[in-house]
Amino acid sequence: MSRGTPDIDDDDRKILREVQKDTNRSLERIATKVGLSKTTVWNRLQRMMQNGTILRQAAILDPRKIGLRETFFVSIRTSAHDAAWLDAFRAAIEEMPEITEAHRLAGTTDYILKVQVESTEAFDAFYKTLVSRVAIYDVSSSLSMEEMKHALELKV
Amino acid sequence: MSRGTPDIDDDDRKILREVQKDTNRSLERIATKVGLSKTTVWNRLQRMMQNGTILRQAAILDPRKIGLRETFFVSIRTSAHDAAWLDAFRAAIEEMPEITEAHRLAGTTDYILKVQVESTEAFDAFYKTLVSRVAIYDVSSSLSMEEMKHALELKV
DNA sequence: CTTGAAAAACATGCCGC
DNA sequence: GCGGCATGTTTTTCAAG
Numbered sequence: 301m302s303r304g305t306p307d308i309d310d311d312d313r314k315i316l317r318e319v320q321k322d323t324n325r326s327l328e329r330i331a332t333k334v335g336l337s338k339t340t341v342w343n344r345l346q347r348m349m350q351n352g353t354i355l356r357q358a359a360i361l362d363p364r365k366i367g368l369r370e371t372f373f374v375s376i377r378t379s380a381h382d383a384a385w386l387d388a389f390r391a392a393i394e395e396m397p398e399i400t401e402a403h404r405l406a407g408t409t410d411y412i413l414k415v416q417v418e419s420t421e422a423f424d425a426f427y428k429t430l431v432s433r434v435a436i437y438d439v440s441s442s443l444s445m446e447e448m449k450h451a452l453e454l455k456v
Numbered sequence: 457m458s459r460g461t462p463d464i465d466d467d468d469r470k471i472l473r474e475v476q477k478d479t480n481r482s483l484e485r486i487a488t489k490v491g492l493s494k495t496t497v498w499n500r501l502q503r504m505m506q507n508g509t510i511l512r513q514a515a516i517l518d519p520r521k522i523g524l525r526e527t528f529f530v531s532i533r534t535s536a537h538d539a540a541w542l543d544a545f546r547a548a549i550e551e552m553p554e555i556t557e558a559h560r561l562a563g564t565t566d567y568i569l570k571v572q573v574e575s576t577e578a579f580d581a582f583y584k585t586l587v588s589r590v591a592i593y594d595v596s597s598s599l600s601m602e603e604m605k606h607a608l609e610l611k612v
Numbered sequence: 613c614t615t616g617a618a619a620a621a622c623a624t625g626c627c628g629c
Numbered sequence: 630g631c632g633g634c635a636t637g638t639t640t641t642t643c644a645a646g
Contacts, residue, residue, distance in 0.1 A: 307521065316522065319515035323479060326622065337632045342624075353521040357513065358608065359475035365463065365509040366472065366612045371559065373568055393604055397611035402604040403527065409598060412529055416610065442565060448549055448558040452514065452608075454572065455553035456522045482639060493614050498641075614646080622639070629631075 311336060313456050315344055320453045323357045367418050371444040374413040379437040392433045398426045467492060469612050471500055476609045479513045516608060523574050527600040530569040535593040548589045554582045
């Protein structure tokens, strides 16, 4: 385990491609599809859950069906780069469920947030709360008109 | 079913909160936790899978463990707004597995892409392929230094 | 909506290769 | 490491309150 990522081999990749699509198929179907025995597939799945390759198995919901109709992308620049500010920012991200994704970036934009809310009014409320919690130098919010792709299946 | 989203009630929401976390717990544990019978939980899950509230149940992988070490956000502006260009762009998005998310935006930026690749070199190759496939007026790519949050669990 | 029970499908662990 | 088989668990279906 000294190099980049030699934890998984081609059989593992085949299994991952299957379980990324659907976890509700039986072991037997997966085993047949990838050309290994049930036991082997089971052992490999066990290992990949242990070592964190598979983070978890979960139901993936349609945001619209549960009332989250709008997605915004929020680009943030800050003037404060001290530890106290970052702690406050991290806490806000953690505690606000509307923020479904947050990245610290290299470049002119310091942070990007993906925010999923019920409505544009709900976003306005979210926005006010956010800027009241942390000092922000410059913000630019973009409303998504259309989600063209959302691949939870990674290229494995 | 004439209003916004009255397909799901509070019991459904409780069930969804459970299965969003982990799909591998038995029906019995979920039923106990939400205070309903096994049969009821099963019937409700069945309905929510039928009507698309639950898109699917799948394994969620750690991108780094499968060698996808870098995430980029690509902001795109285009000068061509005709149907032919859009078709080509849609096809490119569909066919390039490195693009894990794509949105059409309102505002100065026309599109935003999330791109997950093995390395910065792999991103360079991806980028060249993308711009060779579709005419783009202005692109700005930002490398993510840190994924601060990635909530696949939606606020339900 | 619930309980309960019965059938089928399944995951899991052990065996020998 | 692998595959086949035995066992206990779980899902799934059904009848009845």
